[in-house]
Amino acid sequence: MQKEFLLCGLGLFLALWQILTLPCIVVRAGGERLYIGEVAAGFPLSIRFIHSVQKTPVEEYLAVDEARQGFLLTATKYQSFGVGLPFDAAEGEFHQEGDYFWLRGQERRYPKLALRVGVGTELTLSLAGKKFPLYEKYQPGTLVTVELMPLWKGLVMDE
Numbered sequence: 001m002q003k004e005f006l007l008c009g010l011g012l013f014l015a016l017w018q019i020l021t022l023p024c025i026v027v028r029a030g031g032e033r034l035y036i037g038e039v040a041a042g043f044p045l046s047i048r049f050i051h052s053v054q055k056t057p058v059e060e061y062l063a064v065d066e067a068r069q070g071f072l073l074t075a076t077k078y079q080s081f082g083v084g085l086p087f088d089a090a091e092g093e094f095h096q097e098g099d100y101f102w103l104r105g106q107e108r109r110y111p112k113l114a115l116r117v118g119v120g121t122e123l124t125l126s127l128a129g130k131k132f133p134l135y136e137k138y139q140p141g142t143l144v145t146v147e148l149m150p151l152w153k154g155l156v157m158d159e
Helices: 002-020 149-155
Strands: 023-030 032-038 046-049 059-065 071-078 092-099 102-112 113-116 123-127 130-133 143-150
Touching: 023 123, 023 149, 032 130, 032 149, 143 149
Parallel strands: none
Antiparallel strands: 023 032, 023 143, 046 059, 046 123, 059 071, 071 102, 092 102, 113 143, 123 130
């Protein structure tokens, strides 16, 4: 009886450990956790904002990298009047589609994302089919972090 109890306890511990170590994406802003969810390599997310100089929309597309250690910038879509936005073909594949310019294949790596809500920037984060219009809820200057970590850490970590 004691052996069965011990084996059952060990099995329960291993199952719980497997769940608690799942790689997750955690979004925090203004001292609160906005989102936590399991991720796999290639998990997509995007950041949309209004460019501070040109006052035109910019959308950056990222994905969780293969090792699930950070993020990879895969494309940027924007409108431009020629100031302050990427255009160099050496940075990736540059082309125009309608009113938008696209820069794809940038392959820039980020271990985590640290964003700030700005005045008039309309910072919006999209992931897992959800949009987070951060500018509607948070004051300018509020730090927004997007990180990958094990589930247990995302559940217990405070900002």
